[in-house]
Amino acid sequence: MKKISILLISGLFVLNVSNAQDxxxxxxxxxxxxxxxxxxxxxxxxxxxxxxxxxxxxxxSNNYLKLNxxxxxxxxxxxxxxxxxxxxxxxPENLKGSGLTNYYVAYNSKKISATIGHYYEQFGSGLxxxxxxxxQLGINNALFGTKVQYTPTDAVSFKAIYGKKRDAYSLxxxxxxxxxxxxxxxxxxxxxxxxxxxxxxxxxxxGKQEKYTGNIANFPETVHLFSLRTSYxxxxxxxxxxxxxxxxxxxxxxxxxxxxxxxxxxxxxxxxGGTVSGKNSAFNFTLRQVKNFGMYTDRKAKLNQLLLxxxxxxxxxxxxxxxxxxxxxxxxxxxxxxxxxxxxxxxIGGQIExxxxxxxxxxxxxxxxxFLKINLSHYSGLAFDGTDVNTAKVYNFKAAKTNFRDFNxxxxxxxxxxxxxxxxxxxxxxxxxxxEGYGSDNIKTNILIAEGIFKLKKGHSIKADIQHLWAENxxxxxxxxxxxxxxxxxxxxxxxxxxxxxxxxxxxxxxxNAGASFTKGTFRFMASYGRQxxxxxxxxxxxxxxxxxxxxxxxxxxxx
Amino acid sequence: MxxxxxxxxxxxxxxxxxxxxxxxxxxxxxxxxxxxxxxFSEVIKADKPVIxxxxxxxxxxxxxxxxxxxxxxxxxxxxxxVTLYAVCIDDARSQSKAASIVKSKGWNYEIVxxxxxxxxxxxxxVNVPNLxxxxxxxxxxxxxxxxxxxxxxxxxKIKSAIKK
Numbered sequence: 001m002k003k004i005s006i007l008l009i010s011g012l013f014v015l016n017v018s019n020a021q022d023x024x025x026x027x028x029x030x031x032x033x034x035x036x037x038x039x040x041x042x043x044x045x046x047x048x049x050x051x052x053x054x055x056x057x058x059x060x061s062n063n064y065l066k067l068n069x070x071x072x073x074x075x076x077x078x079x080x081x082x083x084x085x086x087x088x089x090x091x092p093e094n095l096k097g098s099g100l101t102n103y104y105v106a107y108n109s110k111k112i113s114a115t116i117g118h119y120y121e122q123f124g125s126g127l128x129x130x131x132x133x134x135x136q137l138g139i140n141n142a143l144f145g146t147k148v149q150y151t152p153t154d155a156v157s158f159k160a161i162y163g164k165k166r167d168a169y170s171l172x173x174x175x176x177x178x179x180x181x182x183x184x185x186x187x188x189x190x191x192x193x194x195x196x197x198x199x200x201x202x203x204x205x206x207g208k209q210e211k212y213t214g215n216i217a218n219f220p221e222t223v224h225l226f227s228l229r230t231s232y233x234x235x236x237x238x239x240x241x242x243x244x245x246x247x248x249x250x251x252x253x254x255x256x257x258x259x260x261x262x263x264x265x266x267x268x269x270x271x272x273g274g275t276v277s278g279k280n281s282a283f284n285f286t287l288r289q290v291k292n293f294g295m296y297t298d299r300k301a302k303l304n305q306l307l308l309x310x311x312x313x314x315x316x317x318x319x320x321x322x323x324x325x326x327x328x329x330x331x332x333x334x335x336x337x338x339x340x341x342x343x344x345x346x347x348i349g350g351q352i353e354x355x356x357x358x359x360x361x362x363x364x365x366x367x368x369x370x371f372l373k374i375n376l377s378h379y380s381g382l383a384f385d386g387t388d389v390n391t392a393k394v395y396n397f398k399a400a401k402t403n404f405r406d407f408n409x410x411x412x413x414x415x416x417x418x419x420x421x422x423x424x425x426x427x428x429x430x431x432x433x434x435x436e437g438y439g440s441d442n443i444k445t446n447i448l449i450a451e452g453i454f455k456l457k458k459g460h461s462i463k464a465d466i467q468h469l470w471a472e473n474x475x476x477x478x479x480x481x482x483x484x485x486x487x488x489x490x491x492x493x494x495x496x497x498x499x500x501x502x503x504x505x506x507x508x509x510x511x512x513n514a515g516a517s518f519t520k521g522t523f524r525f526m527a528s529y530g531r532q533x534x535x536x537x538x539x540x541x542x543x544x545x546x547x548x549x550x551x552x553x554x555x556x557x558x559x560x
Numbered sequence: 561m562x563x564x565x566x567x568x569x570x571x572x573x574x575x576x577x578x579x580x581x582x583x584x585x586x587x588x589x590x591x592x593x594x595x596x597x598x599x600f601s602e603v604i605k606a607d608k609p610v611i612x613x614x615x616x617x618x619x620x621x622x623x624x625x626x627x628x629x630x631x632x633x634x635x636x637x638x639x640x641x642v643t644l645y646a647v648c649i650d651d652a653r654s655q656s657k658a659a660s661i662v663k664s665k666g667w668n669y670e671i672v673x674x675x676x677x678x679x680x681x682x683x684x685x686v687n688v689p690n691l692x693x694x695x696x697x698x699x700x701x702x703x704x705x706x707x708x709x710x711x712x713x714x715x716x717k718i719k720s721a722i723k724k
Contacts, residue, residue, distance in 0.1 A: 033682075033683075033684055034684060035684035035686055037686055066684065068682070068684075073587065108587045108588075109587060110587060110589075110599065113587075120676060120677065120681070121676065122675065122676050125651075125652035125655075125675075126651065126652050127652075132651075132676075132677070151589075151597070154596065154597060157597075184595065184596070187596075193594070198594045198595065198596075200595050231595065233593075233594055233595070236663070238656075238659060240656065273656050275656060275659050275660055275663075277659070277660065277663035277664070278663075279666075280663075280664060280665075280666055281663075281664050282659070282660035282661075282663040282664040283660070284656060284657060284659075284660045286656065310651070310652060312651065312652055312653035313653065314653065317617070317618035317653070317654060319618065319619075319620045353657065353660065355660050355661065355663075355664035355665075356664060357664050357665055357666060359666075371664075371665070453624075453708060455708050455709065458709065458712070459707075459709040459712070459713070460709070461707060461708035461709055463708075487707030487708065487709075488707070489707040489708065489709035489710040489712075489713060490703055490705075490707060490709075490710040490713050493705070493707055517705070519703070519704060519705045521702045521703060521704075522684075522686075522690075522702050522703075522704055524686075524687075524704055524705060557686040557687065557704075559683075559684035559685065559686060560684070
């Protein structure tokens with residue numbers, strides 16, 4: 001494997017040089033591009049306050065080198081990954097080592113594109129199929145196989161895929177195949193978009209198959225997934241609807257073990273959404289039921305490994321440190337408490353949001369304008385009777401106890417050319433028992449955040465915030481936090497931050513961090529020192545459990 | 561050992577491409593606000609400068625940057641003829657919110673969607689915010705991250721490019 005990667009990289013280098021010569025000859029044919037990213041940590045030997053003891057390798061790093069070469073419509077490339085001398089804490093341990101991954105050969109034109117090797121794909125919004133990379137979460141479930149896309153006109157597009165999903169340096173046991181069609185009726189029937197609006201619809205089918213060798217009779221080895229989506233847009237109105245279902249699948253618990261039952265369950269998702277906008281304002285809503293729809297290609301898979309589809313949390317995404325302590329992890333599949341007692345079958349709920357800009361020179365807007373956002377989301381578990389999966393009755397469109405509720409208001413105001421402020425208020429209800437499988441089912445929090453951005457002399461700026469969180473029914477109690485950043489645009493940035501869990505009834509800890517970053521063009525380097533809080537790191541509704549740690553962090557990235 | 565090899569190869573390649581790099585301009589199809597396909601190669605062909613800015617609804621510095629440019633966008637357009645393509649990389653979780661943000665903030669940018677991250681991958685964008693400026697099909701400036709005041713430097717770069 002190593003030899004292959006070295007061969008490939010040196011091959012690419014030769015191409016690169018010939019490319020350069022071409023350029024000198026004004027014949028720009030072969031194109032090379034790529035990116036490098038390295039995330040490294042040097043852990044402290046121990047941190048008594050956190051109860052942290054360094055792992056066997058105190059220095060660890062996750063590194064990625066990606067290269068693409070293209071010639072006319074053809075392209076090829078790959079990614080070399082090295083987790084050396086070990087994987088960063090909290091990432092899948094089977095990544096340890098190094099190897100050439102995500103290699104492919106592709107042809108792209110306006111009408112036809114085809115890929116052999118690794119590829120990323122999603123059908124519609126990803127409800128029945130998505131393969132993607134998120135390095136922060138340690139996710140790379142690229143499909144390995146073939147993909148073909150045919151777009152004969154602007155109105156019609158077809159896709160077909162076949163493959164297995166990537167799992168570190170190997171592939172899934174399960175095989176995946178599927179097809180997707182998207183039609184734009186307005187274009188197909190040459191209607192006037194302005195008068196009639198734009199109407200599109202899509203249909204997907206995905207199948208997955210994995211051998212079963214256990215003793216449960218008639219265990220479904222193949223599961224079929226279908227989805228139908230449609231969208232209508234006219235002037236300031238957008239409406240969307242999507243329905244997906246899958247055929248019966250066996251029960252698997254959160255540890256990736258098959259539950260011993262000959263009851264098999266199907267699943268479904270119904271999602272409705274819309275946006276209405278006016279001058280300087282917009283309102284949007286989403287309603288969704290998900291029943292037993294968190295799918296993996298392999299039964300043994302758990303957490304973020306080998307996900308087949310994507311059913312994200314439809315809640316507000318907060319970006320301040322204290323607003324990310326209680327993060328909703330959507331309950332989209334059957335989950336079990338120890339002893340295989342049924343704990344969740346799905347969720348039902350929705351989100352509404354209203355955004356408004358009070359323009360410059362209006363009463364509330366003042367001289368420079370003001371922005372207001374109000375958001376509410378509420379999700380309940382889907383109702384079921386009984387915790388024994390053999391006899392449990394599972395319902396559709398019936399809400400049980402609240403899993404999560406989030407009401408938040410954000411006000412951004414520009415006072416003059418130098419000063420901007422943001423204020424946020426967040427009120428949350430977090431059902432830890434439903435979301436994490438233990439603890440209180442009724443944690444209530446209120447969070448207040450004030451942030452100021454001050455432009456100083458040319459290119460110099462300060463960004464600072466203070467935050468407070470009040471919590472009820474959680475031993476961790478109240479928190480206070482502050483961040484201070486000094487930026488010298490466009491290259492330098494320095495920051496100091498602290499979160500203090502002063503209300504914790506067991507142990508109060510300061511989670512401090514300080515560091516600096518340097519950016520030039522696409523090159524970025526960041527170094528910091530501090531403590532990492534244990535908890536869920538969530539990006540786009542998929543979460544990774546990050547263990548507590550302390551030490552130095554170095555991040556480097558560059559693309560060319 | 562592996563790590564050393566990795567570092568060696570990386571620096572070797574970085575050095576070589578620093579001298580000889582050029583842009584990959586594969587055919588990538590994006591979607592406009594109405595779901596219609598848009599070829600990226602058509603977008604950057606323009607005779608006037610084009611800013612391609614990658615953003616997401618959940619990325620606070622992205623919103624800050626686009627807000628800051630919005631305050632001066634009209635003036636920039638008058639003096640340089642620049643067009644800003646705001647490439648939204650939100651996935652199913654938040655893509656429906658992008659339209660609301662654009663409308664409520666009154667942005668006059670060209671909004672395009674890259675939900676499968678095809679363009680993001682081809683251009684090797686690691687993190688957002690990230691912007692590239694194209695002029696007559698070539699990249700004249702790249703920058704990642706945002707600090708207040710970065711937009712002034714961007715404007716200078718665009719002005720000096722069109723003067724040449």
